[in-house]
Amino acid sequence: MNLEKASKPTRRGYSDRMLEYGSIDKDFTVFDADIGYxxxxxxxxxxxxxxxxxxxxxxxxMVSAAAGMANSGRTVVVSxxxxxxxxxxxxxxxxxxxxxxxxxxxxxxxxxxxxAIDGVTHQATEDIAIMTTxxxxxxxxxxxPKAAEKLFDVxxxxxxxxxxxxxxxxxFDVYGDDEEFVLGGSKTLRKGSDITIxxxxxxxxxxxxxAESLAAxxxxxxxxxxxxxxxxxxxxxxxxxxxxGAMLVAENHQAKNGMGYEIAHLLLKHCPVPFDNAGLxxxxxxSGDYPSIIHKYGLSAEKLAGRAAAVVQMKKEN
Amino acid sequence: MEQQRTIxxxxxxxxxxxxxxxxxIVKMIHEAQSGHPGGSLSAADIMxxxxxxxxxxxxxxxxxxDRDRFVLSKGHACPVWYACLxxxxxxxxxxxxxxxxxxxxxxxxxxxxxxxxxxxSVGSLGIGFSQAxxxxxxxxxxxxxxxxxxxxxxxxxxxxxxxxxxxxxxxYHLDNLVAVLDRNNLQNDGIAEQIMPMEPLDEKFKAFNWHxxxxxxxxxxxxxxxxxxxxxxxxxxxxxIANTVKGKGVSYMENVRGWHGKPPNxxxxxxxxxxxxxxxx
Ligand SMILES: Cc1ncc(C[n+]2csc(CCOP(=O)(O)OP(=O)(O)O)c2C)c(N)n1
Ligand SMILES: [Mg+2]
Numbered sequence: 235m236n237l238e239k240a241s242k243p244t245r246r247g248y249s250d251r252m253l254e255y256g257s258i259d260k261d262f263t264v265f266d267a268d269i270g271y272x273x274x275x276x277x278x279x280x281x282x283x284x285x286x287x288x289x290x291x292x293x294x295x296m297v298s299a300a301a302g303m304a305n306s307g308r309t310v311v312v313s314x315x316x317x318x319x320x321x322x323x324x325x326x327x328x329x330x331x332x333x334x335x336x337x338x339x340x341x342x343x344x345x346x347x348x349x350a351i352d353g354v355t356h357q358a359t360e361d362i363a364i365m366t367t368x369x370x371x372x373x374x375x376x377x378x379p380k381a382a383e384k385l386f387d388v389x390x391x392x393x394x395x396x397x398x399x400x401x402x403x404x405x406f407d408v409y410g411d412d413e414e415f416v417l418g419g420s421k422t423l424r425k426g427s428d429i430t431i432x433x434x435x436x437x438x439x440x441x442x443x444x445a446e447s448l449a450a451x452x453x454x455x456x457x458x459x460x461x462x463x464x465x466x467x468x469x470x471x472x473x474x475x476x477x478x479g480a481m482l483v484a485e486n487h488q489a490k491n492g493m494g495y496e497i498a499h500l501l502l503k504h505c506p507v508p509f510d511n512a513g514l515x516x517x518x519x520x521s522g523d524y525p526s527i528i529h530k531y532g533l534s535a536e537k538l539a540g541r542a543a544a545v546v547q548m549k550k551e552n
Numbered sequence: 553m554e555q556q557r558t559i560x561x562x563x564x565x566x567x568x569x570x571x572x573x574x575x576x577i578v579k580m581i582h583e584a585q586s587g588h589p590g591g592s593l594s595a596a597d598i599m600x601x602x603x604x605x606x607x608x609x610x611x612x613x614x615x616x617x618d619r620d621r622f623v624l625s626k627g628h629a630c631p632v633w634y635a636c637l638x639x640x641x642x643x644x645x646x647x648x649x650x651x652x653x654x655x656x657x658x659x660x661x662x663x664x665x666x667x668x669x670x671x672x673s674v675g676s677l678g679i680g681f682s683q684a685x686x687x688x689x690x691x692x693x694x695x696x697x698x699x700x701x702x703x704x705x706x707x708x709x710x711x712x713x714x715x716x717x718x719x720x721x722x723x724y725h726l727d728n729l730v731a732v733l734d735r736n737n738l739q740n741d742g743i744a745e746q747i748m749p750m751e752p753l754d755e756k757f758k759a760f761n762w763h764x765x766x767x768x769x770x771x772x773x774x775x776x777x778x779x780x781x782x783x784x785x786x787x788x789x790x791x792x793i794a795n796t797v798k799g800k801g802v803s804y805m806e807n808v809r810g811w812h813g814k815p816p817n818x819x820x821x822x823x824x825x826x827x828x829x830x831x832x833x
Contacts, residue, residue: 268710268739271741289748290739290747291710291711291739292712317676351584351652352675353660355673355674355675356660521652521656523654530654
């Protein structure tokens with residue numbers, strides 16, 4: 235699979251679409267916490283100043299105020315970095331947005347180790363665990379800017395709270411203009427018969443590269459892009475695993491309580507197969523360039539290929 | 553007269569040091585091609601006065617239990633912290649070249665224990681201030697003599713936790729705590745007073761029972777004088793509101809929002825170094 239270098243990061247894709255959408259839906263508002271130039275929510279703010287509220291560096295107040303406004307039925311997009319949205323403001327997200335099932339859409343930038351260079355305080359590596367745990371919350375993670383645009387629409391057109399994990403830096407373009415994305419959907423980016431590799435966001439590209447090197451070793455890997463994390467595409471996961479008989483879940487997140495745990499649970503109930511999941515192994519990462527960091531913490535294509543080959547070996551020994 | 557002269561000498565020494573600090577800031581952010589120059593440069597005079605005049609610290613004994621504690625609550629401005637620590641001798645100047653790089657002790661936002669002289673992890677705004685409060689309570693509880701100093705950003709005061717910390721510092725009579733507010737009137741998205749009007753900041757802190765001193769944060773004599781007065785003040789925590797210019801010392805960065813978190817390219821680095829050299833008398 236030949237991938238084009240992306241012209242922009244997913245945070246920009248999401249915010250570009252939010253700007254366009256401002257003319258389509260004239261009712262929704264956007265809240266920011268002095269990070270609009272970084273999430274690009276500022277683009278909406280410049281075009282629609284009367285619908286843009288920069289609450290300063292005060293995430294808990296911003297999220298709670300957004301809940302207050304959404305109480306009227308209005309849809310509110312809230313923009314910040316993942317670490318601050320999911321931890322600084324976690325209580326209002328849970329009790330006062332998710333519980334009352336309000337139309338608050340969280341634009342969450344700097345997901346996982348894509349904020350590699352900024353260091354641990356800026357790396358949201360527990361966000362998926364936290365957000366997928368809250369009842370009513372729906373969680374998305376686009377892997378390219380086109381998916382980010384389309385998934386913005388999905389979040390706006392589906393009632394209730396959404397959390398969309400976005401990336402700091404541009405990676406690759408995978409999807410064309412006519413690609414469809416639905417809540418609870420997934421994409422099979424590579425067909426294979428020996429093992430399923432399920433990934434989301436930036437790690438999709440590492441998985442695709444891993445699949446290429448596995449092919450050279452005679453292992454035929456299927457690669458799924460789980461762009462919808464909650465709900466996620468159980469049918470596609472089960473169908474793929476029934477065919478391949480082995481599974482590796484790879485995610486830019488703590489290995490614990492992420493999609494790996496979620497899918498292990500599903501497989502244990504319905505289709506137990508040799509399984510492994512790659513993510514941060516109960517550790518914090520550190521700052522550095524993105525390729526070195528994801529390699530050190532087990533998420534590079536090379537490391538994933540090794541993990542996948544070991545799972546295939548397990549299958550043979552079974 | 554005699555005392556006057558020694559103060560003048562100290563101030564001149566510190567002014568020269570501050571220039572070295574600024575040079576290291578722009579060089580390291582250029583090398584990393586990532587980092588926050590604006591808020592590092594605005595705090596350079598304050599930080600130089602702290603590290604080269606006020607703090608009781610020993611670079612050979614970074615863990616010395618009686619050392620004064622320092623917390624850069626506006627942790628994104630750590631290039632100024634790293635520059636001071638290196639020039640003071642906590643680690644080699646060479647280390648500054650590794651800022652934000654893989655396996656460097658100089659993390660993108662400082663982590664305690666990674667680099668010598670970093671007493672607290674910072675990077676999430678507001679939380680450093682509360683950690684400084686806890687350090688000052690610890691000093692009181694153990695009847696230790698060390699002081700706790702912290703530097704805050706003005707945008708940072710938007711965070712509610714800053715005011716929670718201020719209230720608790722009053723409750724525990726933390727006159728061993730000195731905060732400096734780097735009032736450069738810019739934050740990430742624009743002019744601080746427009747993003748979130750916080751004035752009157754002096755009256756706010758006074759209402760929280762703090763002693764407030766206001767200075768020009770680039771007049772070294774005033775900076776040193778205020779820090780000495782704050783250290784010696786008893787009965788209340790002290791905050792120095794230092795009026796500063798974001799990007800101070802680099803012509804094209806001064807007062808420009810865009811230089812909050814962006815590295816200079818090669819050409820811009822050359823201009824910056826020229827600007828800083830020009831400021832050397
Ligand atoms: C809790 C938190 N929210 C947001 C950020 C992102 N951020 C980093 S610096 C900054 C602006 C800081 O402005 P100010 O405190 O005035 O600092 P200075 O102007 O001195 O750089 C923001 C919003 C952060 N580091 N922590
Ligand atoms: Mg400021």
